[in-house]
Amino acid sequence: xxxxxxxxxxxxxxxxxxxxxxxxxxxxxxxxxxxxxxxxxxxxxxxxxxxxxxxxxxxxxxxxxxxxxxxxxxxxxxxxxxxxxxxxxxxxxxxxxxxxxxxxxxxxxxxxxxxxxxxxxxxxxxxxxxxxxxxxxxxxxxxxxxxxxxxxxxxxxxxxxxxxxxxxxxxxxxxxxxxxxxxxxxxxxxxxxxxxxxxxxxxxxxxxxxxxxxxxxxxxxxxxxxxxxxxxxxxxxxxxxxxxxxxxxxxxxxxxxxxxxxxxxxxxxxxxxxxxxxxxxxxxxxxxxxxxxxxxxxxxxxxxxxxxxxxxxxxxxxxxxxxxxxxxxxxxxxxxxxxxxxxxxxxxxxxxxxxxxxxxxxxxxxxxxxxxxxxxxxxxxxxxxxxxxxxxxxxxxxxxxxxxxxxxxxxxxxxxxxxxxxxxxxxxxxxxxxxxxxxxxxxxxxxxxxxxxxxxxxxxxxxxxxxxxxxxxxxxxxxxxxxxxxxxxxxxxxxxxxxxxxxxxxxxxxxx
Amino acid sequence: xxxxxxxxxxxxxxxxxxxxxxxxxxxxxxxxxxxxxxxxxxxxxxxxxxxxxxxxxxxxxxxxxxxxxxxxxxxxxxxxxxxxxxxxxxxxxxxxxxxxxxxxxxxxxxxxxxxxxxxxxxxxxxxxxxxxxxxxxxxxxxxxxxxxxxxxxxxxxxxxxxxxxxxxxxxxxxxxxxxxxxxxxxxxxxxxxxxxxxxxxxxxxxxxxxxxxxxxxxxxxxxxxxxxxxxxxxxxxxxxxxxxxxxxxxxxxxxxxxxxxxxxxxxxxxxxxxxxxxxxxxxxxxxxxxxxxxxxxxxxxxxxxxxxxxxxxxxxxxxxxxxxxx
Numbered sequence: 001x002x003x004x005x006x007x008x009x010x011x012x013x014x015x016x017x018x019x020x021x022x023x024x025x026x027x028x029x030x031x032x033x034x035x036x037x038x039x040x041x042x043x044x045x046x047x048x049x050x051x052x053x054x055x056x057x058x059x060x061x062x063x064x065x066x067x068x069x070x071x072x073x074x075x076x077x078x079x080x081x082x083x084x085x086x087x088x089x090x091x092x093x094x095x096x097x098x099x100x101x102x103x104x105x106x107x108x109x110x111x112x113x114x115x116x117x118x119x120x121x122x123x124x125x126x127x128x129x130x131x132x133x134x135x136x137x138x139x140x141x142x143x144x145x146x147x148x149x150x151x152x153x154x155x156x157x158x159x160x161x162x163x164x165x166x167x168x169x170x171x172x173x174x175x176x177x178x179x180x181x182x183x184x185x186x187x188x189x190x191x192x193x194x195x196x197x198x199x200x201x202x203x204x205x206x207x208x209x210x211x212x213x214x215x216x217x218x219x220x221x222x223x224x225x226x227x228x229x230x231x232x233x234x235x236x237x238x239x240x241x242x243x244x245x246x247x248x249x250x251x252x253x254x255x256x257x258x259x260x261x262x263x264x265x266x267x268x269x270x271x272x273x274x275x276x277x278x279x280x281x282x283x284x285x286x287x288x289x290x291x292x293x294x295x296x297x298x299x300x301x302x303x304x305x306x307x308x309x310x311x312x313x314x315x316x317x318x319x320x321x322x323x324x325x326x327x328x329x330x331x332x333x334x335x336x337x338x339x340x341x342x343x344x345x346x347x348x349x350x351x352x353x354x355x356x357x358x359x360x361x362x363x364x365x366x367x368x369x370x371x372x373x374x375x376x377x378x379x380x381x382x383x384x385x386x387x388x389x390x391x392x393x394x395x396x397x398x399x400x401x402x403x404x405x406x407x408x409x410x411x412x413x414x415x416x417x418x419x420x421x422x423x424x425x426x427x428x429x430x431x432x433x434x435x436x437x438x439x440x441x442x443x444x445x446x447x448x449x450x451x452x453x454x455x456x457x458x459x460x461x462x463x464x465x466x467x468x469x470x471x472x473x474x475x476x477x478x479x480x481x482x483x484x485x486x487x488x489x490x491x492x493x494x495x496x497x498x499x500x501x502x503x504x505x506x507x508x509x510x511x512x
Numbered sequence: 513x514x515x516x517x518x519x520x521x522x523x524x525x526x527x528x529x530x531x532x533x534x535x536x537x538x539x540x541x542x543x544x545x546x547x548x549x550x551x552x553x554x555x556x557x558x559x560x561x562x563x564x565x566x567x568x569x570x571x572x573x574x575x576x577x578x579x580x581x582x583x584x585x586x587x588x589x590x591x592x593x594x595x596x597x598x599x600x601x602x603x604x605x606x607x608x609x610x611x612x613x614x615x616x617x618x619x620x621x622x623x624x625x626x627x628x629x630x631x632x633x634x635x636x637x638x639x640x641x642x643x644x645x646x647x648x649x650x651x652x653x654x655x656x657x658x659x660x661x662x663x664x665x666x667x668x669x670x671x672x673x674x675x676x677x678x679x680x681x682x683x684x685x686x687x688x689x690x691x692x693x694x695x696x697x698x699x700x701x702x703x704x705x706x707x708x709x710x711x712x713x714x715x716x717x718x719x720x721x722x723x724x725x726x727x728x729x730x731x732x733x734x735x736x737x738x739x740x741x742x743x744x745x746x747x748x749x750x751x752x753x754x755x756x757x758x759x760x761x762x763x764x765x766x767x768x769x770x771x772x773x774x775x776x777x778x779x780x781x782x783x784x785x786x787x788x789x790x791x792x793x794x795x796x797x798x799x800x801x802x803x804x805x806x807x808x809x810x811x812x813x814x815x816x817x818x819x820x821x822x823x824x825x826x827x828x829x830x831x832x833x834x835x836x837x838x
Contacts, residue, residue, distance in 0.1 A: 040833070094708055098715055106661065106700065107716035125701050203666060204708055207701045208836045216704070220668040223578045226602075300715075311546060368582055376588065378568055470541075476707035477572075478547035479730045479789070481714045 003343075010340030013333050014351035020391055021239070021358055024366020030232035041234070044212045049241070051127060051202065051213075052195035055134035056188045062135065063142035063187070064180065066286040069279035070143070071150035072270040081287055082147070083500055085140035086441075087294055090448035090495045092469055093200040094476075095297060095488040100133055100205075102296030109292070125207030133201045138191040140290060145190075145399065148438060149183035150176075150268060152407060158268050168271045176268070182253055183403065189249035190399055193242045193356040214238055218359050228365070235362040242357030246350055301489025304482040312471060312487055316494060319451050319468040322386050323498060326450035329390040331443050334397030339431070341402050342409035352398035355391050363388060368460065381460035385467070389450040396449065400442040401435065408434050433509070440506010444499035451495040468494070534564045535767040538589040540576055542788075544569045549787040556779045563767055572705065573671045573754070577603055580759075584608065590762035591771050593632070596671045597753035597815070598678060600629050601822035610760040612772050618793045620753065621813040629755035632775050633790040636749035636810050637675045638742035639720040640713070640727045648720075648743040652680060655720075655743075656694030663700050663709040663718040667829055670705045671752070676722050678821055679750030681828045682814045688828065692835035699836065725749065725808050730789045733803040741808075748812025754790065 037045065070082060088096065103109050104124050111121045124132055153175060161171050199215040206212075214234050221231040270276070337348040364384075371380055408431065432439070452469055466474065468491045475484035544550035544567040554565045568589065570579045573596040580592055585608065595603055603609060611627045618624060618631055639655070639662060641648055649655035655662070665673035680688045700718045703709040713721035720743065728740040756775060758768045774780055781792035785801055792800075816824060 043837075094711065097708070098711055101712065101715060101717055105715070105717050123700075200704055200708065203669075204701060204703050204712075208696075208699060209666070209702065209833050210837050216666075216668065219704070223574050224668060224674075226578050226581050309546060365582065372583060373586060473707065474541055474545040475547070476711055477542035478545055479710070479727070479734070480547065481711050484711075 006336065006339060007343075010336050010348055013336055014340075014348055017333070017351045017355065017391060017394065020387075021354055021363070023370065024363050025232040025235055027366040027369040028228040028232035028235075028362065030236060031229055035233065037237075040212070041214070041217055044214050044217050045237070047211060048196060048213045048215075051130050051134070051198075051211075052192045054127070054131050055138065055195040056192035058131060059135050059139040059142050059191050060146075060184055060188045062286075063139050063146055064184075065278065065282040066139075067143045067146035067150060068176070068268075069282045070147055072268045073279055073283070075283075081283070082144070083503060084290065084294070085144050086445060086448065086499045086503065087140070087492070087496055088137050088290055089141050089445070090452055090499060091137070091297065091492055092452050092472065092488060094204070095472070095485075095492065096137065096293065097133065097201060097204050098300060098485070099293040099297040100136060102300065103292045104129075104132065109296075125205060126211070127206070129205035129207065130198070130202050130211060133205050134191075134195050134198065136289065136293060137201075138194060139286075142187045142191060143286070144441065145187045146180070146183055148400070148441070149179045149403065151437075152404060153179055153268070162269060168269075168275060171269070185249040185253040186399060186403070189245055189353070190356065190395065192245050193353070193395075196238055196241055196357055197359060215359055215361075218362060222361055222365055231359075231362055231365070235359045238357045238359060239354060242354055243350065246353050250346070250349075297485075297492060298489060300485040301492075302486070304480075304484075304486035305489070307483050308486055308490065309483070311466070312468065312490060315466045315468045315471045316490065318382070318466075319491070320494065320498070322382060322389060322467065323447045323450040323495075325386045326389040326393065327443050327447040327502075329387070330393045330397045330446045330450075331401075331439065333390070334394055334401050334442060334446075335405070335431075335435075335439070337394075337398055338401035338405040339409070341398075342406040349398070349402065352402075353395050355393075356395040358392060360388065360392060364460070377460045384460055390446075393446040393449045396445050397442040400438045400445070404435055404438045405431075436509035437506045440503050440509065443506070444502035447502060448495040448499040451491060451498065532562060532564050533764055533767060534566055535561070535591070535764050535771060536566050536568060536587075536589040537591045537593055537771065538576065538580065538587065539567050539569055539592070540572045540594040541569045542572075543567070543594055547787070549783045552783045552787065553780060556783070557771065557774055560774070561767060561770055563764075565771075574599070574669070574674075577606075580608060581606060585761040587759060587761070588763060589759060590764045590768035591756055591758055593756035593775075595629065595755050595757070596675075597624070597629070597631070597751075597755055597818060598671070598674055598821040598825075600626065600755060601818040603757070604628050604818070608759055608761070609757045610762070610765075612758055613769070614772055614776070618776075619795045620751075620793060622751065622815050624753060624815075626755070626818070629757045630772055630775060631753045631755050631793040632780070633784045633788055633793055634751055634753040635724040635726050635790040636751055636813070637672060637679055637722060638725040638727075638745070638749055638808070638810075640723045640740055640742050641720045643739050643741045645719060645741075648741070650744065651746045652683070652691050652695065655698060656691065658698070660698055660719040661700045661717075662695075662698050662720045662722070663712050664702055664722045665706055665709050666702045666704055667832060670703075672706050672709075672722055673702075674825070675750055675752055677828045677832055678816055678824060679814060681824050682750060682816055683747040689831045689835055692832055696836055702836070724752070724790070725810070726785075726789050726791065726804070729785075729803050729807055732806065733786055733801060738806075744808045744810065746811075748814045749810035751813055751815045752790075753793075753815065754788075 101108060106123060115121055157175055161175060197215050198213055202211055202213045203216055218231050218234045221227045337352045341348040367384060368377060472484050472487045475487055542548050550567050557565050570576055573594050576594055577599055609628045612630050614630055616625045620631060620634055624631055649658055664676055667673035667677040680691050684691050709721050710723060712718060725742045728742055731737040731740045758772060762768045776794050778796050781794045782796040784790060784792045785804060
């Protein structure tokens with residue numbers, strides 16, 4: 001009975017998500033007849049795919065040694081570092097770009113050091129800049145996802161390996177290899193699709209029209225040419241690419257199936273010698289790469305802090321309420337879909353991945369066309385933002401919950417069934433306690449992302465309903481760059497505080 | 513969840529509607545923000561109209577037209593304010609606007625007489641640089657020959673970007689592709705909008721940024737900082753003229769007319785310079801605020817007519833793309 005209820009709820013939610021994503025395309029007048037791409041669109045497609053593949057590949061490759069080092073070493077500040085890994089991802093695009101430029105730009109710290117050593121300055125603009133920024137955003141996310149994979153390996157497996165005298169390379173082959181085979185394709189998929197829809201970052205650091213992405217072509221079609229069917233066609237192309245990437249990743253990925261453990265504490269063995277040196281280097285490099293641009297964001301934002309206008313507080317409150325609402329919705333839907341996916345079905349995962357490829361501008365415009373005959377757009381600004389943010393962040397909630405929901409089902413389904421634990425009882429005594437860690441992380445990430453998103457509210461917002469990201473944009477538009485940097489710092493701090501609170505709760509709850 | 517909804521309602525509930533008529537004006541974001549002209553203009557107009565003036569805002573001038581096309585005749589706006597003169601040909605073609613019926617006189621440096629759109633302010637595009645920059649270039653050709661690094665905006669997503677495209681086109685005509693090819697190695701990057709470009713410039717990423725001749729006035733007047741200047745180009749400077757128009761399906765046509773008349777008054781026009789940082793379309797009797805006299809004055813004002821701009825855009829964009837994609 002409970003199984004059927006879960007199945008039906010999941011199917012209903014998946015259908016609702018897909019409907020929400022595709023109906024706007026219809027409203028824009030999507031026509032499939034004569035689907036072809038112009039030369040400029042083909043060039044944009046090539047660049048989009050190439051930069052997304054590079055960004056995903058490099059992020060994941062760099063993330064593995066960092067995640068392994070974090071999994072097997074214990075050091076002062078480890079917890080803080082793991083929490084900070086969530087920070088780059090939640091930075092608003094332009095804020096992160098200015099932070100990165102303070103470090104790597106023409107007038108940045110690295111170039112200053114470089115010049116002092118007598119080298120001629122280097123420029124990051126172009127493909128390298130785009131990939132650098134995408135790796136900065138996404139590598140930490142990959143580290144967190146892979147680290148969860150390491151932590152999900154039962155400690156007994158490592159003990160067994162130790163008692164069998166496994167060398168580090170044998171552990172890699174028999175324990176860590178299968179785990180990576182399960183986790184990496186999903187992590188790479190998520191990053192690839194995120195980078196598919198990159199726009200502000202890709203264009204600003206891309207150095208010119210060579211770095212045109214599909215999302216820019218959508219933007220142009222919607223705003224300058226008012227060619228709605230073209231925008232819908234390109235948005236469909238993004239969904240298509242996402243679906244293909246999803247199928248490829250699913251083919252590559254294999255479930256590892258380590259079986260149940262006894263929840264003993266203890267991570268993977270920590271070999272000494274050069275392994276130790278490599279781990280120290282990996283952690284140092286990652287920490288510097290993440291911390292320097294973040295430090296720049298803080299330094300850019302501090303001077304104008306006292307000049308913050310009074311409206312920021314109302315805007316901040318509005319943003320927090322939207323974020324909390326979106327978080328509840330997104331994590332609940334993510335959990336239902338993850339539990340359905342754990343029963344071996346593929347469609348919940350696809351439905352929960354597609355929003356990654358959604359263009360928020362197309363989504364917003366489509367919804368605007370659908371709702372506007374019946375409602376005043378400004379009266380819908382907040383509900384629409386709330387639902388869109390929840391939908392757009394669903395993929396993250398799902399990706400984080402799915403692997404552990406899957407092991408949970410494999411490992412505990414029979415025990416729960418034999419104890420007659422179903423429905424709420426199972427949720428209360430099995431699911432929530434065992435998924436507390438990923439639930440906390442997922443909720444934190446979704447909350448932080450929902451603080452940052454402004455793609456949709458800009459279309460609906462009327463007078464006096466600004467959220468914090470919109471206010472940052474308004475300040476910049478009024479020449480107030482310094483105060484904008486401070487408002488951005490406030491936004492980042494609040495996002496991070498939300499993220500930290502949820503994530504910390506999850507880890508505490510899981511440990512108790 | 514229920515409490516959250518209640519809390520949200522409490523915070524977001526709109527103020528109770530009074531019996532006074534409401535004039536909705538659709539504009540762009542920075543016009544109505546707390547630092548733009550919007551709040552002062554709202555107070556001043558409400559004092560004389562016996563109405564409630566409500567601004568709804570979308571991102572920028574380009575988005576404004578797209579938004580209007582989305583809403584079509586269903587829009588509850590009576591006036592649209594903030595279109596760029598480069599887009600008025602397309603805006604008139606939508607058939608959504610009605611003639612303004614006002615006396616069209618204005619103080620623009622070029623003739624601007626349009627039966628549908630009334631200008632309320634204008635400015636010249638210019639490259640803004642640090643005042644300490646030695647020998648700022650005096651033309652596009654000098655800029656192209658220099659090692660100076662510039663940040664510009666993308667003409668596919670921003671109005672200043674489109675303005676630059678038409679600036680080069682109207683100054684150089686058939687030589688435009690050659691000028692762009694020469695500028696290619698000066699361009700650090702192309703940003704989606706004005707804010708990103710200006711932010712990168714103030715962060716020191718480029719020597720110059722495409723903005724307005726009046727941008728230094730903001731720094732001078734609002735911040736007491738004279739460290740920014742605009743470079744004077746011999747070939748002349750392209751103008752941005754910002755206009756407003758009355759919608760044919762205006763729910764409040766009378767108030768719309770009253771607002772367009774108000775737009776030409778001393779009250780409205782004297783708010784513009786230090787809030788929108790542009791020149792007023794009608795010079796106030798008291799002249800411009802102190803500080804504006806230090807701004808450069810181009811010898812030649814360039815502006816294509818609405819139809820010319822519309823016709824030139826596609827070709828100019830192709831030339832731009834091929835010169836910078838190499």
